[in-house]
Amino acid sequence: MAKKSKSTGSRKKNTADRPELFSQLATTARYSRTLLSRQLLSCGLYAGQDAVILALDAEDGLSLSAIADQLGVRAPTMTKTINRLAAQGFVDKRESPTDARLSHVYLTDSGRDAVNTVRKAVRRSQRLAADELSNKDLKSLTKLLRKLERNIVAALD
Numbered sequence: 001m002a003k004k005s006k007s008t009g010s011r012k013k014n015t016a017d018r019p020e021l022f023s024q025l026a027t028t029a030r031y032s033r034t035l036l037s038r039q040l041l042s043c044g045l046y047a048g049q050d051a052v053i054l055a056l057d058a059e060d061g062l063s064l065s066a067i068a069d070q071l072g073v074r075a076p077t078m079t080k081t082i083n084r085l086a087a088q089g090f091v092d093k094r095e096s097p098t099d100a101r102l103s104h105v106y107l108t109d110s111g112r113d114a115v116n117t118v119r120k121a122v123r124r125s126q127r128l129a130a131d132e133l134s135n136k137d138l139k140s141l142t143k144l145l146r147k148l149e150r151n152i153v154a155a156l157d
């Protein structure tokens with residue numbers, strides 16, 4: 001049963017009164033990845049590969065572990081993604097000249113060609129998803145999502 005505040009008489013929401021935040025976030029994230037995946041198919045990429053391409057565009061030659069850390073995924077997941085991108089001809093994986101245990105990843109010419117297509121696919125997906133939202137709504141939503149992310153990251157530490 002919800003409690004009433006003595007000073008205002010308004011109801012304080014308890015956990016049961018709150019919206020299903022995680023359920024909605026998960027559903028929205030799943031649909032957004034599906035939308036982006038459909039946009040990426042035009043250049044032969046799959047969901048998740050876009051982030052690797054953009055990370056390497058920002059800093060080519062990252063190690064697999066650096067990419068995994070940057071994108072918040074586990075190393076085995078990144079290894080599979082990089083191996084698939086290499087098989088598709090988008091990246092080249094090379095042994096580190098200073099540490100044989102490390103591999104560094106570089107965009108190939110095809111990978112560099114895909115960067116603009118990836119950016120266009122992301123912009124198109126965002127435009128479709130935010131169709132009925134104002135710029136003010138988008139700024140507020142982005143700000144709130146960043147707060148949620150900080151809270152979640154802090155809880156994981």
